[in-house]
Amino acid sequence: MRAVIVEAPGDVDVLTLGEADTPTPGPGEVLVRTVASGVNRADILQRQGHYPPPPGVTDIIGLEASGVVERVGEGVERWKEGDEVVALLSGGGYAEFFVAPEGQLIPPPPGVDLVSAAGVLEVAATVLSNLRVGNLAHGEVFLVHGGAGGIGTFATQYAKALGAVVAATAGSEDKLRHCREHGADFAFDYHGDWVSALKEATGGADVILDIIGAKYLEANVKALKKRGRMVVIGLQGGVKGTLNLGLLLSKQATISATSLRFRPAAEKAEICAAVEAQVWPMLGDGRIRLSPETRIAFDDVRAAHELLSGGSNVGKIVLVH
Amino acid sequence: MRAVIVEAPGDVDVLTLGEADTPTPGPGEVLVRTVASGVNRADILQRQGHYPPPPGVTDIIGLEASGVVERVGEGVERWKEGDEVVALLSGGGYAEFFVAPEGQLIPPPPGVDLVSAAGVLEVAATVLSNLRVGNLAHGEVFLVHGGAGGIGTFATQYAKALGAVVAATAGSEDKLRHCREHGADFAFDYHGDWVSALKEATGGADVILDIIGAKYLEANVKALKKRGRMVVIGLQGGVKGTLNLGLLLSKQATISATSLRFRPAAEKAEICAAVEAQVWPMLGDGRIRLSPETRIAFDDVRAAHELLSGGSNVGKIVLVH
Numbered sequence: 001m002r003a004v005i006v007e008a009p010g011d012v013d014v015l016t017l018g019e020a021d022t023p024t025p026g027p028g029e030v031l032v033r034t035v036a037s038g039v040n041r042a043d044i045l046q047r048q049g050h051y052p053p054p055p056g057v058t059d060i061i062g063l064e065a066s067g068v069v070e071r072v073g074e075g076v077e078r079w080k081e082g083d084e085v086v087a088l089l090s091g092g093g094y095a096e097f098f099v100a101p102e103g104q105l106i107p108p109p110p111g112v113d114l115v116s117a118a119g120v121l122e123v124a125a126t127v128l129s130n131l132r133v134g135n136l137a138h139g140e141v142f143l144v145h146g147g148a149g150g151i152g153t154f155a156t157q158y159a160k161a162l163g164a165v166v167a168a169t170a171g172s173e174d175k176l177r178h179c180r181e182h183g184a185d186f187a188f189d190y191h192g193d194w195v196s197a198l199k200e201a202t203g204g205a206d207v208i209l210d211i212i213g214a215k216y217l218e219a220n221v222k223a224l225k226k227r228g229r230m231v232v233i234g235l236q237g238g239v240k241g242t243l244n245l246g247l248l249l250s251k252q253a254t255i256s257a258t259s260l261r262f263r264p265a266a267e268k269a270e271i272c273a274a275v276e277a278q279v280w281p282m283l284g285d286g287r288i289r290l291s292p293e294t295r296i297a298f299d300d301v302r303a304a305h306e307l308l309s310g311g312s313n314v315g316k317i318v319l320v321h
Numbered sequence: 322m323r324a325v326i327v328e329a330p331g332d333v334d335v336l337t338l339g340e341a342d343t344p345t346p347g348p349g350e351v352l353v354r355t356v357a358s359g360v361n362r363a364d365i366l367q368r369q370g371h372y373p374p375p376p377g378v379t380d381i382i383g384l385e386a387s388g389v390v391e392r393v394g395e396g397v398e399r400w401k402e403g404d405e406v407v408a409l410l411s412g413g414g415y416a417e418f419f420v421a422p423e424g425q426l427i428p429p430p431p432g433v434d435l436v437s438a439a440g441v442l443e444v445a446a447t448v449l450s451n452l453r454v455g456n457l458a459h460g461e462v463f464l465v466h467g468g469a470g471g472i473g474t475f476a477t478q479y480a481k482a483l484g485a486v487v488a489a490t491a492g493s494e495d496k497l498r499h500c501r502e503h504g505a506d507f508a509f510d511y512h513g514d515w516v517s518a519l520k521e522a523t524g525g526a527d528v529i530l531d532i533i534g535a536k537y538l539e540a541n542v543k544a545l546k547k548r549g550r551m552v553v554i555g556l557q558g559g560v561k562g563t564l565n566l567g568l569l570l571s572k573q574a575t576i577s578a579t580s581l582r583f584r585p586a587a588e589k590a591e592i593c594a595a596v597e598a599q600v601w602p603m604l605g606d607g608r609i610r611l612s613p614e615t616r617i618a619f620d621d622v623r624a625a626h627e628l629l630s631g632g633s634n635v636g637k638i639v640l641v642h
Contacts, residue, residue, distance in 0.1 A: 232566055232570060235570065239565060239567035239568075240564070242564070243561070243562055243564035245553055245560055246561075248576075249553060249578035249580060251578075252579050252583060253577070255576045255577075257566055257573065258570070
């Protein structure tokens with residue numbers, strides 16, 4: 001099959017189209033012919049050698065994809081040849097075919113075509129699973145950084161649908177408007193003193209979803225309310241930061257760091273089921289609206305990575321096969 | 322009533338015996354004539370001005386005490402004049418009388434006299450409530466620092482009773498022996514590379530109960546297993562430390578900082594009930610053994626603080642009225 005091959009970590013040039021063995025579905029697994037592959041920031045990190053796949057996983061990049069079931073392995077009950085699916089993957093999405101455990105496949109969201117659907121599950125599963133870690137409750141204050149990004153836009157709408165008061169940070173007037181248009185009650189420019197602004201407006205955050213890491217660690221702890229929970233899922237602002245444990249203790253607060261990719265398959269399946277049950281209806285009735293995705297031909301994978309790295313793109317990028 | 326008065330924060334000299342108004346029990350509260358007052362490290366911090374009482378709480382020091390019920394407020398159901406009780410307090414224990422909400426009083430442990438009992442509830446409630454935060458499960462690896470101290474000795478025995486594998490750190494051969502004698506499966510000298518020793522012996526800690534704070538932050542994160550939970554309840558080694566969020570993320574780990582004192586009354590009552598139901602039987606049948614306490618006359622409160630600050634004392638210190 002055709003697949004994106006990376007011989008050695010590096011810049012976009014290391015992404016080359018080549019041939020790989022078509023994978024064979026084991027017991028409980030499903031072979032899917034790819035329609036489109038979602039492109040995620042983690043893919044760039046993996047290409048650069050900073051985010052190796054978990055043990056036993058293909059080294060072909062790609063954390064999500066959509067497609068049509070080609071063949072099912074032993075014991076697979078839900079799926080049959082010809083079914084349309086989206087998949088949450090530990091790797092392997094940048095290829096003509098991929099295999100996934102039965103539970104990591106769900107139907108595309110209602111009314112969304114398979115190409116658009118390729119870029120939805122990873123962000124939905126990330127947001128749903130991590131707001132569970134933060135245990136966000138109705139009426140609580142939720143803060144998300146990068147409010148105009150893929151995770152931020154989704155998290156804002158999802159948290160609103162859960163009944164939270166939502167605050168988002170972003171770096172330009174356009175992006176702040178994007179946050180408000182997607183339901184953020186408050187949008188703060190991160191170039192300013194967003195901690196004070198947040199506290200003044202809301203008293204502080206009960207739950208923070210953070211993709212920045214070290215750079216925001218001290219500010220995030222300051223921004224937390226008593227009993228606040230901070231969930232770190234990205235490290236775009238560095239790895240090692242200063243933690244004021246005295247402040248954390250006086251707030252009785254918690255910092256969790258999690259990622260979807262390294263969770264065991266059973267948990268991923270449970271998360272996919274929750275996305276299908278809880279998030280797909282929100283997409284169906286418009287409580288969550290997706291920004292139009294940017295479609296790029298599979299052969300132009302380098303252009304897709306360049307576009308995502310550039311940071312100017314709004315909405316998801318998908319590779320069309 | 323007689324009480325320990327602190328006019329201004331400072332050294333032991335600021336502790337003076339004086340007179341204060343005998344408190345009046347409000348609805349749901351109980352007035353208790355003190356038999357003995359437990360002395361805790363937090364009392365020293367409060368005397369020094371580093372640990373002010375929560376809003377609305379007396380500024381008389383003292384987080385736990387034992388005594389005999391003198392009078393009950395409106396609506397109190399469980400207690401009547403003459404009942405023997407131990408109390409978990411937000412303050413006020415260093416006095417001839419104290420008041421406490423009904424739910425923060427429980428009977429002394431079976432077979433323990435009221436003087437010894439004055440020093441048990443604070444440590445029991447601290448350990449029980451914080452191992453709940455860490456969600457310690459049967460068969461998991463539990464690490465406690467200061468294994469020969471009051472919290473360490475109690476936590477070791479309690480975690481063993483819950484079925485955990487217990488590792489403790491301490492700083493001398495005597496103290497390491499104390500840890501083993503109280504059930505620690507592994508005891509490590511903190512002057513050496515205890516992280517490597519722990520990992521070699523157990524694979525790492527599922528739950529860490531930490532009283533050190535900043536100084537051990539990096540080492541604790543290294544010592545955690547995948548999905549490990551670290552619960553910081555003390556800052557004897559400083560407030561601001563370096564947190565490696567990348568390592569925390571790769572382990573999907575969590576850091577919580579909590580203290581018993583600042584929890585709402587309803588939670589304290591629930592914790593006291595759990596101590597009575599779960600911990601008192603362990604004291605009754607010997608699964609948890611208390612080190613003999615050091616008894617000091619109430620009038621010699623300065624000597625008690627000096628002894629605790631000196632660090633040579635083993636077991637609890639109680640002030641006898």
